[in-house]
Amino acid sequence: CFTSTHLDLVAENRTAEVDELIDLSKQSAYPLILCGDLTASPDSKEMKTLQTEFVFPCVVNCPLTFPSDGPKSTIDYILSNPAASKLLHVLSYNAIQNIQASDHLPLMGYYSKQGS
Numbered sequence: 585c586f587t588s589t590h591l592d593l594v595a596e597n598r599t600a601e602v603d604e605l606i607d608l609s610k611q612s613a614y615p616l617i618l619c620g621d622l623t624a625s626p627d628s629k630e631m632k633t634l635q636t637e638f639v640f641p642c643v644v645n646c647p648l649t650f651p652s653d654g655p656k657s658t659i660d661y662i663l664s665n666p667a668a669s670k671l672l673h674v675l676s677y678n679a680i681q682n683i684q685a686s687d688h689l690p691l692m693g694y695y696s697k698q699g700s
Contacts, residue, residue: 585617586616586619587617587618588619588620589605589619589621590620591622593623599630602633605637606633615671618662618665619661620660622634622659626643637666638665641663641677642677646661647660648679648689649689650687650689651688652683652684661691672695673698676693677692678692679691
């Protein structure tokens with residue numbers, strides 16, 4: 585199952601949204617890949633909370649995604665819940681450079697089935 589999101593700029597709202605995403609993952613009967621603009625750096629409180637349920641393909645040296653015309657921060661991610669992490673292995677995870685279709689660079693993740 586794939587889902588995307590764009591978390592709020594207000595930290596209080598973002599915290600509530602993170603809690604909802606964790607609940608969604610825990611209630612899902614399916615592997616879940618979560619993609620989107622999470623509006624928070626990898627070391628933020630919100631990302632640390634998400635790490636209690638989701639697997640991040642990076643914790644340090646994550647691809648810089650914002651702003652697209654000179655990326656200086658990481659606020660976009662592709663995450664997997666425990667069920668998806670048991671099935672899929674991240675082969676690569678990168679920001680696609682030199683594309684300005686948005687104010688964020690797009691991410692691309694390549695995965696293989698575990699055991700393949």
